[in-house]
Amino acid sequence: MGGSKLDVPLVTLNTGYKMPIVLFGTYKITGQDAIDLAVDTALDAGYRGFDTAKYYKNEAEIGNALEKFLPKYDLKREDIFLITKFPPASNTEATGADRLIQESLENFKTSYLDLVYVHYPKADERANDDPENFANRRDAYLALAKLKDSGKIRSIGVSNFVLRHFQEIPKYSSVVPAATQLEYHPHFTRNDIRKYCKEQGIYFQAFSSLGRHHPDLIGDPVVAEISQKHGVNPETVLLAFPLSQGIGIVPKSSNPDRIRENFNAIRFKLSQEEIEKLNARDKNKYYISRAHGWEVL
Template structure:
């Protein structure tokens, strides 16, 4: 893989870019092409999708069309996808193969279990642990075969991570969870650091709610930056990779401009003081 800009070293020995394009809700071949083109132009070299986003095929097609235009090859980009909760357990192998087929790839750089539960089962269903254990064993097989260069999980709590770390043959490379100033996830981050797992953020903007937070806006005004840039930079200064998403090319470009400024210690402290455990996305804490 050629230079991808600022990156984090995973426990597999591979480098993952610190900033990737999140593609949740990105739909339609034309819009996908436009956004991926803007992202590659802005320097993005990582793209995050999932089976449940229903855009793997469109992202794969866009990258195949656009990489030559930008003088890039498959090895120059880092692609992440995720197992659908409906494929948890016995259907995991089919789900993994489907993602490879939809993306049109021989391998995926990082593949995650998207959710600790199983679609169609109650969060308290005792079969949830067995299903995710079976899914993880399947991901380990794909990793051994070289089809998934790295494997990990998303939306796992401390309890889910401890359970996995006790039984896995391959230690997860990445844990991807909601992370922003109002949800600092200190216990999870400490567990990841102790276990050699990369802690990665999604929903850094709090589904957009944090863009209007008075503290965030005050810091942004003082820095001469957008609130989104401030929120993303807050994570990066804690060595947490981020996945900003937007369907607007201008925002895609703005969200990549994160390495030519720093937040002061006082601004970092003011933002971190917002932590109150507030979640804006899925809450996995009830999944047994």
């Protein structure tokens, strides 16, 4: 990866490829000007990876911004880790994966994607209890596995899947997911999934580590105690919580100061005692309204 004022630590996926432990999240950042500012600031701060999805509708803008700003920081495509996600399709004859991935390659102006997730365990238009959900997510995963063999995708994974969805995968594919991305913070520690992923060699990546700034999480007494003890803000404590356990994060912001502040959380390390105190705050409480993978049959 390219150099920076503070080099971001790398993790090695089960495919052998290396991924930054911190990537820049781009959810709800739209419009070329906003994307340009965010990408320029992120590269300057030290981010060397970007996380997006079909659902975010900003791949092309990110591709334009990377084309514009990578040379400014003496970086090339291979210095950057790109993640996108696509949903299962509701038709069983074709997932549309070939078309969607080709579209992403063109949007990013690249010949390969570093990691692609199946974004959710069902198609958008299907009900949670639709009996076709299994077939749709299976077909989406198998299509990604095929594209991985073609070289267009280096690693594949699943997002918002719960334990039973993970346990289905070996029944239809020999390809173990390289990574997963889930809501994760001290109020929602996903212990069963983390245990399974560790056993299977699946890298665990957290999204919404700040719980959309929900006051119950930001104002948690243990978070406040650690924050005051070290003279850092609660957000830094919450981002350091996964990082100190080797869990990746994808913090998002369109505010330049916050973008830099989020990246600098990698400088702050929690003690084992502090990690245990925060883990003990688990309430099985989620703050992201859309990410209810556990409701999907």
